[in-house]
Structures are given as C-alpha cells and as structure tokens.
Amino acid sequence: MPGAVAGVLARAGVTSGSRLCCCLSGGVDSVVLLHALCEARDGLGFTLSAAHVHHGLSPHADDWLAFCRDLCARLGLPFLSFRVAVRRDDPQGLEAAARAARHAALAQVACDWLAFGHHQDDQAETLLFRLFRGTGVRGAAAMAEMEPPADGRAGRLRPLLGLRRARIAAWARERGLAWIEDESNADPRFARNDIRHRIVPAIEPAFPAVVPVLARAAGHFREAGELLDQLAALDEAACGGTMLERDALLRLDDARLANLLRWQARRHGAAAPSRNRLAEALRQLRGTAAQHPLRLSLGALACCAYRGRIWLEDAEPPVPPAPQPWCGEPRLPWAGGWVAFAPAVGAGLSRAMLERGAALRLVPRASGLRLRMAADRPRRSFKNLCQEAGIPAWLRERLPVLEVDGVPAWAGGIGCAAGFACAPGEAGIEPVWRTRA
Structure with a gap:
C-alpha cells in the first residue's frame, strides 16, 4: 500500500519541498491513505497535514471530527477542521451540495496538493452515475489520479485510485487500524449508494471484472477528452485566440465549433453549456448576418458576436469599475x-x-x-x-x-x-x- 501511494506521488513530482494535505473523513479509505502517506513521507520527505470537513448532516458529525483530531494528534500531524452549511434543497441534490461545500472549504488549505482517498470502486461508480445522467466524453473520464496545481489552486492526488475497496479494507484490518462508518453510505435513497449496493453487485455475476473494466474505460475516455481539448486549443489559435474571428470560427463544422465553445466555457470557470442551448446558439450564429450583434444565453455564460468577433462572457457581466x-x-x-x-x-x-x-x-x-x-x-x-x-x-x-x-x-x-x-x-x-x- 505505501509503495503504491509513493509511486503516485513520484509520478506527480512530489518532493521534499512539497506540502500535502490529506482530506480525512475518518472512513477506512481516508484513514488508510493517511497512514500510507505517513510511511511514504519517510522516503520522499514532503510536509504532511490533514483536514476534515464537518458537514453537520449526521448526528454523529461531532464524533467524527473528534476521531480525526485524535488520530492526527497520535500521528503528530497538523490538523485543520472546517464547519460548513449544506443546502438541503439544492436542485442538484444533497450529495452534490455537500461535495461543493466540502471542496470550497478544502480550497482554503495552504498546500501544494490535496490528497483524496478515492479508489477503483469509486471510479467505476462515478462513471456509471455519470453515464446514467447522459454525460459526455469529459464527464465519462470520471476522476484523475493526478490534477496538477493551476491558477493558484492546489493540485489533487488520488493515490488509491488503482486499488479495490476490499484490498484497502483488508490492509486496514491487517494493521489493526480504527475508522468510522458513515451510516449515510448505506442509504439507498442516494444514487451512488444504489449503484454501489444494488446495481454493481447485480452486474458482477455476469461480468466479474466489471469494476476494473469500468475504471479502465474511464481512462480511455480521459485520453479522448484530452485529445478533444488539444483540438480545441488548435482551433482557438486558428480562429484568432480568445476573441474568436467570426469568419474563421464559422468555417468549422458544428462538432468542432461546439467542442471549442465547451472548452472555452470550462476555461472560463463555468460548466459546459447544455446540448440544446449550444445547438440554438450555433443555429443563430450561422443564420444571422455578420453585421448583426448577438448575445446568446448559454446558462452561466453568454455567447457574444460583435464586429467580426465572437466570445464568451459571464451572463451577468462585471460592472464598470470606479474611475x-x-x-x-x-x-x-x-x-x-x-x-x-x-x-x-x-x-x-x-x-x-x-x-x-x-x-x-x-x-x-x-x-x-x-x-x-x-x-x-x-x-x-x-x-x-x-x-x-x-x-x-x-x-x-x-x-x-x-x-x-x-x-x-x-x-x-x-x-x-x-x-x-x-x-x-x-x-x-x-x-x-x-x-x-
């Protein structure tokens, strides 16, 4: 286990000057990750800390916080904790709201890398969850083993992503480790739990290797997504940069044009626009005279066409500053x-x-x-x-x-x-x- 974790850290370029923070929920995955990181630290020499997010959704949340704090005290590790308020009426669902609140809190940690305890079963479940919701190639890539630091944000590492849940639990038992069980993980009302406890077990008799196969498929989707991103970057450069030249852009076919606008939307920090909104925007861009200004809604962004240029901007643009x-x-x-x-x-x-x-x-x-x-x-x-x-x-x-x-x-x-x-x-x-x- 420490060897597998150290291998991921080495591929990410973690060195003696790096600062890692383990995202510690108290469950078996994050507890195993924390111990494996402690052992890997001896060889690589990086600085290690841990952080826990208190969501307030369980009556046992205070006990989980105390468990994580005590564990880090025994290991001699710096410990941070965050209390967040989770919207119970979020239109994306409680799981998504909790995830968003958690990541917003962890973004405050001063470190180079955030390390998460996601494993291969999580990867397979994430892929199925997204496919059931009609995701595209990028969404089907699921989670990456490594996401480098960018734009002032800490990088993300998932050192256990190649390991099965059962192997992680077995390693914890062999070491006599203690962990907590989140009762919500057994609640079938949550879609991911239903995939984990009902759908995947129903598939496994016919396809015993379904979990590693799905995880491998996510890797293929990731490669395809990276190639689409490279194509978008080439198309952007050929169309004049961030402010796109209208004539050059409209010479692209619809698939490449949509791919470029989705890529620009992600770089803008927004979710990719829906297929219907994007299709309507393309229809209007192609069907409207060049001299006619356009501002087309893509959700959080707007696609603007003016004086031979096309660009994306916030749907609610910034107000002019003071003189x-x-x-x-x-x-x-x-x-x-x-x-x-x-x-x-x-x-x-x-x-x-x-x-x-x-x-x-x-x-x-x-x-x-x-x-x-x-x-x-x-x-x-x-x-x-x-x-x-x-x-x-x-x-x-x-x-x-x-x-x-x-x-x-x-x-x-x-x-x-x-x-x-x-x-x-x-x-x-x-x-x-x-x-x-």
Whole structure:
C-alpha cells in the first residue's frame, strides 16, 4: 500500500519541498491513505497535514471530527477542521451540495496538493452515475489520479485510485487500524449508494471484472477528452485566440465549433453549456448576418458576436469599475476585459495633447455624454454614436471613456474626439477596448 501511494506521488513530482494535505473523513479509505502517506513521507520527505470537513448532516458529525483530531494528534500531524452549511434543497441534490461545500472549504488549505482517498470502486461508480445522467466524453473520464496545481489552486492526488475497496479494507484490518462508518453510505435513497449496493453487485455475476473494466474505460475516455481539448486549443489559435474571428470560427463544422465553445466555457470557470442551448446558439450564429450583434444565453455564460468577433462572457457581466488614473501603462483592466494603449503614428490620440494633460482617467460613461467625432461635424449624443458605431445595447453600460482633465477624449468602440485626434504623421496613442481579458 505505501509503495503504491509513493509511486503516485513520484509520478506527480512530489518532493521534499512539497506540502500535502490529506482530506480525512475518518472512513477506512481516508484513514488508510493517511497512514500510507505517513510511511511514504519517510522516503520522499514532503510536509504532511490533514483536514476534515464537518458537514453537520449526521448526528454523529461531532464524533467524527473528534476521531480525526485524535488520530492526527497520535500521528503528530497538523490538523485543520472546517464547519460548513449544506443546502438541503439544492436542485442538484444533497450529495452534490455537500461535495461543493466540502471542496470550497478544502480550497482554503495552504498546500501544494490535496490528497483524496478515492479508489477503483469509486471510479467505476462515478462513471456509471455519470453515464446514467447522459454525460459526455469529459464527464465519462470520471476522476484523475493526478490534477496538477493551476491558477493558484492546489493540485489533487488520488493515490488509491488503482486499488479495490476490499484490498484497502483488508490492509486496514491487517494493521489493526480504527475508522468510522458513515451510516449515510448505506442509504439507498442516494444514487451512488444504489449503484454501489444494488446495481454493481447485480452486474458482477455476469461480468466479474466489471469494476476494473469500468475504471479502465474511464481512462480511455480521459485520453479522448484530452485529445478533444488539444483540438480545441488548435482551433482557438486558428480562429484568432480568445476573441474568436467570426469568419474563421464559422468555417468549422458544428462538432468542432461546439467542442471549442465547451472548452472555452470550462476555461472560463463555468460548466459546459447544455446540448440544446449550444445547438440554438450555433443555429443563430450561422443564420444571422455578420453585421448583426448577438448575445446568446448559454446558462452561466453568454455567447457574444460583435464586429467580426465572437466570445464568451459571464451572463451577468462585471460592472464598470470606479474611475482609475492612466499613467502610461500599456493596459488597464476594465469590467472583465481591458483597455490597451498602443503607440501609433497618425492614428488614435495625439501623444502631445495627452502629455499636456494634468489628469488622465479611464471612467465609466457619464449620463449625457456627447462627442464631436470630426471638426466639421456637430457633437453627437451617446445613443446616436453607439447606433452609428453598431455598439449593441448590452455593451453600452460597460463602455470605457478616457478623460483628459475631465474632458472626454476617447470612448471605447466609438473612437477619438476630434479635439484630441492625432494629425497625419504625428506620434499618437491608440486605445483598444477588449470586452474580455
């Protein structure tokens, strides 16, 4: 057991400088994992701690917390505990709500790796559970043995994922280990318990190796999912990056286009959109004239099409920030996107006029904004300017304005005011507004 665990840690690159935290429920799986990690630590030299999440769902929850605390005290390990409130009316179900609360709590642990006690039977049950719910390739990949740290989040390790539940329990009995039993694990009202206690045992007489075979299938699905992710990355690059070029994107067939948008949604931190929502978005993107702005709901995200670009953004976009000074930085963040300031010649804002300004600020659009876009034209209202520039309604409230000593000199998506425009051949600064970072 310690050898199998150490092998996973070595493949993950765990070294003497690594900080591991064992997610300790008190059940046999996590108790075995904790002891195996203690033994593996002697060879690899990493720092080890444990964390327990008190969900408050069982009348025995306080006893489980005390058990885990005492176990870590006997092993001489630092111990953290978290108390969470679980929504009992969560539309995804109590199990999903408890899982979400647990992971949110564990995300607070200062470590490089969180280690979980999931095993091969858990993997098989997870695959069946997701297939019964109509999952796609990525969902059928179930759990990974290793998820590297990313975006400031600790990595995740499942060192027991290749081992059967029975083998883990046998090792615990041989060592004389104590653990707790969660009575909810026998409750058939929970779908996973029904799979574990009724469905898998019903399959095993005909297919004795059903658990390792399902676990192996999850690995195949994972490989397929990784290839789809690689294809999405290639397609994104070919379509101009995060802000996708409309013409290039629509040359992809529906399957590749949907794969790319799902991949972008996950990178955005959102769940992949449903098949029906995605199909409707593709229908409208292909059936609407290029000059017509679109904002299509994909659930937590919206798919936006504007001026030859297509991108995903939060369905409830960030509000514009408070006014912020511009002191020559190459870019400033703005409402989930950014404004870049690129050197130019004969285009954009006059550098000389900007340098003469005492206070340059990026501000939200003020009520009553009017701009003169050419010396021989009258000042126009913000509404008229947006209509002429084709700026859709959903972008107007987020539009950035650059003020020079309180006077609007540039508005995102609209352009430069005539009084600040760069003359031909003159050194200038050209602001560029991107709605997504």
